[in-house]
Amino acid sequence: MKKLNTTYLAFQVQGKLIGRDRPIKGIFNILKDAKEGDVVIRHWIDVSGVDIAASKGVACIVTQEARGDAIYKAKELDMCLIITEKIEYANAFALRWAIKTFAPETLRVVITGTNGKSTTSHMIHNILQVAGFKSHTNTDSLSEFNTLIDPMVAKQIGESKDLETLVLEVSEVQGWEDRIMTDHAFLMTQAIQPQVLVFTNVSMDHINLVNSIEDAYREISGALRNFKGNAVVLNADDPLLMKMKDMVPSEAEIVTFGNGGRVENKDEGIFLDGDILLKPEELPFHSPHFLQNTMAAIAACKALNIKNKFIKNGVKSYQALKRRFxxxxxxxxxxxxxxxxxxxxxxxxxxxxxxxxxxxxxxxxxxxxxxxxxxxxxxxxxxxxxxxxxxxxxxxxxxxxxxxxxxxxxxxxxxxxxxxxxxxxxxxxxxxxxxxxxxxxxxxxxxxxxxxxxxxxxxxxxxxxxxxxxxxxxx
CATH class of the missing domain: 3.90.190.20 (Mur ligase, C-terminal domain)
Known part of the structure; x- marks a missing residue:
């Protein structure tokens, strides 16, 4: 395990260290599940939270907002507290550190965009499991495993062993209350360093966080900044996504799905490289958005060089997330x-x-x-x-x-x-x-x-x- 101390952590998250320097022996965690030696990341902390952290033997608390007498309480209990200007810096660092420490050799896929991220991620994860990989995904039925508001994904990786693939959904924008977090897709993709980057579509959703379709495009396309992976998967049916072709590094392969793409849906079924891969009766669901997600997942798995038989069986055996039709x-x-x-x-x-x-x-x-x-x-x-x-x-x-x-x-x-x-x-x-x-x-x-x-x-x-x-x- 790569060693950390609080002074180095404060520098990495652009924060101010309150308290003495000390080693960090645990993982990044949420307050409820924290154990001795862990680092707790919370967007705000109060006196009660500091008390709980101290009782658990937490090594350090990283927060954007210390409410009430939280700082005074931390000093009184000899607790280490780091105040950062942007909590997203802390969660991005936590994810990057967890991957480098516990899963450095993994194949990694990031899925971002406005719609279909959860189903696409979940299906890729299922295909990889069918192919025999020990895979992890942050997608759950309620999409609550957020990668920026809290360190849940870093925690999950730190608690897992011998992972071979990571399939991580990254929200296109993020924020809470009246606070807008910019560059979410960029920060999280940079932290994950995926070999394959999947874009589902660009449309308006979190319009309390973005003001226009142009804003949404800018945030989503941010995932391509400094991308050093092997392949980018684009939705050929989305004109805005196809504009991103010019942003893809020349050394990365572009894999498209949709009309005219490498993966395409026709009346006869889903085609891959011009040959039929799945007939309609072999698909578990037939709604238009499910078919889009299925094509995206197939394209991503081809970019990972997964054999067609595993892709086919992974789609056929797929069971949808709760509340997905x-x-x-x-x-x-x-x-x-x-x-x-x-x-x-x-x-x-x-x-x-x-x-x-x-x-x-x-x-x-x-x-x-x-x-x-x-x-x-x-x-x-x-x-x-x-x-x-x-x-x-x-x-x-x-x-x-x-x-x-x-x-x-x-x-x-x-x-x-x-x-x-x-x-x-x-x-x-x-x-x-x-x-x-x-x-x-x-x-x-x-x-x-x-x-x-x-x-x-x-x-x-x-x-x-x-x-x-x-x-x-x-x-």
Whole structure:
């Protein structure tokens, strides 16, 4: 293990060291799981946090904001505290150090872009496991293993052994509260030093963090700065991504997927280098966004020189992440999807509507504490998608199941509803998720389709429906 001390760490994260220099014998960790000798990284810390860290024997706390008497408390307890101007410097260093220390010989893939990162990462990970590699990915069903707000990925790598591949999803932008973190994709990709870099697409999503599509493009393309890997995977169906061709170093291979790409989807199936690789009946899912993600994963694995038989078996055996067009019930057909931005909403509604044989119900959770702009364009995406359909739209604020960080503000709800009214979209709204789901279930027949869409506010829906089954409300 590469040795660290607090003085060197403070220099690397551009921070001020409070306390004496001391060796660091553990890993980078979160406060809840920290052990003796670890370094805890938190974007803020208070007196209580310092007390907890001291009781665990933590070697050092790195933070961007010491609240209240946290600095005084650290001095009183002889705790080492590093105050950095930008917490992202600390998390990027933690990830870089963890890889160099515990996984220096790994094959590494970074996936970035606006949509499809999680499914693409998860599928690449599955293919590599089928190929016999001991692989690790930071993608989970809720996409909570963030690589910049906290050191979760560095922690996971530090706790793993004998890893051979790393498949790491990197958000295109990041921030919290009113703080915008620029150069996320650049910082994290630099820390990971991947051999293969995958771009899914460029569109608007976190519009509280970027002001325009140009901003989104700049942040996403930042992953290419100082890229020293072997291959870059680009979506041929995205004109903005294809503009990045000129940014790819001459020594790196460009692998494209989509229309005219090396990996292409046609009526007969998915083709690789002009030959059919997977027939439609061999694919576990057929929605347009799933097919895009599948092509991206295949392209990435070809860039890693994975054999076609492993790629094929990896795709065929793939089981989707929770809330990625997940079937929760058959009669009525209930589909659950994390669709939380305009492109995801449009693709998901289109795919579900195509499966609908009778009445089509949509239960949508409004995004809470994410700002008016994202809710305005999400509502517009719903309105555009529902035009011409036989639908029943039910909105919810999910008040009984979300925490303060995801609470729907009154202005957010107002903006969402005003768009629907302006576009002539009929709807009902229920503050509670359980009431909204109950209405959809009660109104539907066995031949109907119910689509559940939304981010954190819809996450508990499957549990609510299970209770309905226990109570005899639905079969």
């Amino acid at each position: 997940t079937i929760l019930n058959r009669r009525p057909l209930i589909i659950d999807d994390f669709a939380h931005n305009p492109e995801g909403i449009k693709a998901t509604i289109k795919s579900a509507a195509e499966l609908s044989k009778h009445q089509f119900y949509i239960v949508c959770s409004i995004r809470g504490s994410r700002g008016n702009d994202i809710n305005e364009i999400n509502a517009m995406a719903i309105a555009q998608s529902l035009k011409g359909l036989n639908y029943t739209l039910i909105l919810t604020s999910s008040q009984e199941v979300v925490d303060q960080a995801n609470w729907v503000q009154e202005e957010e709800k107002k903006v969402f509803i005003e768009v629907l009214k302006k576009e002539g979209i009929q709807y009902t709204h229920h503050p509670q998720l359980s009431t909204a789901l109950f209405e959809a279930v009660e109104m539907s027949s066995s031949d109907d389709t119910i689509l559940l869409i939304g981010a954190q506010g819809m996450d508990p829906a499957s549990d609510v429906l299970e209770k309905f089954k226990e109570q005899g409300i639905m079969k």
